[in-house]
Amino acid sequence: MNLLMHYYSLFPLFIFIFFLCKLLFSSSPRDPKNSPWPPSPPKLPILGHILQLGSYPHRYFHQLCNQYGPLILLQFGSVPVLVASSSAAAREIMKDHDLIFSDRPKSTITDRLFYGSKDVAFAPYGEYWRQVRSICVLHLLSSKRVQSFRKVREEETRFMVEKIRQSCGSVINLSNIFIELTNDIVCRVTIGRKYSNEHRKNGVRGIKSLLEDVFEMLGMFDIGDYIPWLAWVNRINGFDRRVEKLGKELDEFFECVVEEHSHVKKMEADGLDLVDILLQLQRENTIGFPIHRDSVKALVLDMFAAGTHTTYTVIEWTMTELIKNPRVMEKLKDEVRTKFKRPEDLETMQYLKAVIKESFRLHSPAPLLVARRASQDVKVMGFHVAAGTLVLVNSWAIGRDPTIWENPDEFKPERFLNSNVDYKGMHFELIPFGAGRRGCPGVAFAISVIELAVATLIHDFDFSLRDEELDMSETIGMTCHKKVPLSVIATLRVG
Numbered sequence: 019m020n021l022l023m024h025y026y027s028l029f030p031l032f033i034f035i036f037f038l039c040k041l042l043f044s045s046s047p048r049d050p051k052n053s054p055w056p057p058s059p060p061k062l063p064i065l066g067h068i069l070q071l072g073s074y075p076h077r078y079f080h081q082l083c084n085q086y087g088p089l090i091l092l093q094f095g096s097v098p099v100l101v102a103s104s105s106a107a108a109r110e111i112m113k114d115h116d117l118i119f120s121d122r123p124k125s126t127i128t129d130r131l132f133y134g135s136k137d138v139a140f141a142p143y144g145e146y147w148r149q150v151r152s153i154c155v156l157h158l159l160s161s162k163r164v165q166s167f168r169k170v171r172e173e174e175t176r177f178m179v180e181k182i183r184q185s186c187g188s189v190i191n192l193s194n195i196f197i198e199l200t201n202d203i204v205c206r207v208t209i210g211r212k213y214s215n216e217h218r219k220n221g222v223r224g225i226k227s228l229l230e231d232v233f234e235m236l237g238m239f240d241i242g243d244y245i246p247w248l249a250w251v252n253r254i255n256g257f258d259r260r261v262e263k264l265g266k267e268l269d270e271f272f273e274c275v276v277e278e279h280s281h282v283k284k285m286e287a288d289g290l291d292l293v294d295i296l297l298q299l300q301r302e303n304t305i306g307f308p309i310h311r312d313s314v315k316a317l318v319l320d321m322f323a324a325g326t327h328t329t330y331t332v333i334e335w336t337m338t339e340l341i342k343n344p345r346v347m348e349k350l351k352d353e354v355r356t357k358f359k360r361p362e363d364l365e366t367m368q369y370l371k372a373v374i375k376e377s378f379r380l381h382s383p384a385p386l387l388v389a390r391r392a393s394q395d396v397k398v399m400g401f402h403v404a405a406g407t408l409v410l411v412n413s414w415a416i417g418r419d420p421t422i423w424e425n426p427d428e429f430k431p432e433r434f435l436n437s438n439v440d441y442k443g444m445h446f447e448l449i450p451f452g453a454g455r456r457g458c459p460g461v462a463f464a465i466s467v468i469e470l471a472v473a474t475l476i477h478d479f480d481f482s483l484r485d486e487e488l489d490m491s492e493t494i495g496m497t498c499h500k501k502v503p504l505s506v507i508a509t510l511r512v513g
């Protein structure tokens with residue numbers, strides 16, 4: 019009896035030891051091979067770190083990296099999230115372990131808008147992705163193809179100049195003009211005509227307005243992807259209905275486009291747009307795998323989603339930084355106004371190229387790139403990363419890392435003049451286009467538009483501000499453009 023009493027009295031002690039062990043075990047977790055997990059700030063039960071993200075996750079992660087180091091492990095609901103904020107960490111993820119990190123996380127929104135993620139950007143890694151990626155690289159975005167769109171680029175750039183010329187002397191919203199420029203170029207190149215001025219065609223909403231909704235949706239946090247048992251919230255608050263409606267509208271739009279194209283058989287000499295090329299590949303069946311209609315529509319949507327906002331954002335930030343930094347503007351004017359006579363001259367303009375790199379460094383259009391997913395357990399910088407972890411690379415933070423960049427907040431293109439650092443995915447200190455097998459295949463396309471637009475603007479106009487202060491705040495979302503549009507007074511250059 020006494021012995022029994024003794025055990026009963028020890029019972030609270032056993033419970034205490036049990037919870038202590040559990041606490042110790044969970045506060046310094048180790049993987050089976052005994053590597054530590056990356057550091058992680060305190061989190062809430064169930065939600066994890068979701069509520070801490072705020073409106074600008076890339077800025078929040080940047081603060082965390084100052085406290086915890088370049089690799090941190092967060093938890094969004096039930097999904098572990100690795101955030102990498104140094105060039106060394108990015109290199110390990112996108113080069114040393116590129117294959118393991120080549121998958122994309124599953125997303126309900128992209129599944130619904132991109133035909134079950136049948137595009138390139140959101141397709142899971144695998145045979146289908148390899149096929150559509152090869153179509154992109156070899157047929158849609160090759161340097162030869164980008165070259166073939168030269169006439170469209172030049173014409174649309176001239177239209178942009180004309181619009182600004184007509185508003186010379188009064189305040190003009192340059193941001194809007196840049197959106198129209200990139201939308202119109204991508205529209206003509208992809209579907210053969212401009213839709214920016216059409217709000218409704220056969221009862222179908224125009225692409226400009228549809229795209230605005232696509233970008234809004236892509237920037238949203240879908241709680242059901244992270245806490246599946248809370249997915250019902252999206253049904254109650256109307257989110258699911260909005261996504262479904264948008265998916266339907268996009269499909270109606272792209273159905274019309276594909277239908278129109280399938281009745282006209284154009285030849286290479288007629289100037290093919292990307293839908294023509296896809297339908298030709300589909301008809302001729304020479305690439306060794308079938309292309310279904312949904313894939314055509316998903317790929318076309320990809321070109322719009324990946325190519326418009328990103329490109330216009332760069333032109334907008336570059337012009338903003340130039341207006342904010344008169345010394346750099348003057349130096350660029352010198353170069354452009356002496357050298358830029360024909361588009362071929364862009365190749366020789368080293369300062370222009372440095373200005374654009376500097377703009378990419380400070381304003382990575384997609385600050386967290388496009389999320390990846392670890393397909394198996396792996397070690398990064400000595401830390402254990404579990405299969406299924408969502409991976410974000412903070413290219414914005416890397417661009418402002420003081421251990422790489424002297425005076426990182428200063429807009430100083432000269433830092434690129436005697437350097438071979440480029441943005442094409444080989445130098446991990448500057449990765450606005452990502453890197454590795456999932457790196458952006460649209461670099462040549464984007465740069466050809468950006469260089470021509472910026473050089474033409476600087477060549478033809480002088481710009482002054484309406485207000486004293488330039489607002490530098492960013493929008494919320496997957497791509498960060500200016501929150502307040504760039505409004506300036508343009509003056510036609512004399513001489």
Ligand code: HEM
Nearest residue numbers: 138139324325328329387388451452453456457458460464
């Ligand atoms: C300044 C302009 C652009 C920027 C900053 C940009 C940035 C990016 C980034 C960060 C990624 C993800 C890379 C990764 O995971 O490593 C990406 C992927 C992609 N981009 Fe771009 N992009 C731009 C322009 C374009 C253009 C003009 C197109 C096509 C017209 C395009 C098509 C794509 C596609 C198809 C993917 C998906 C690649 C894959 O997952 O295999 N991008 N882009």
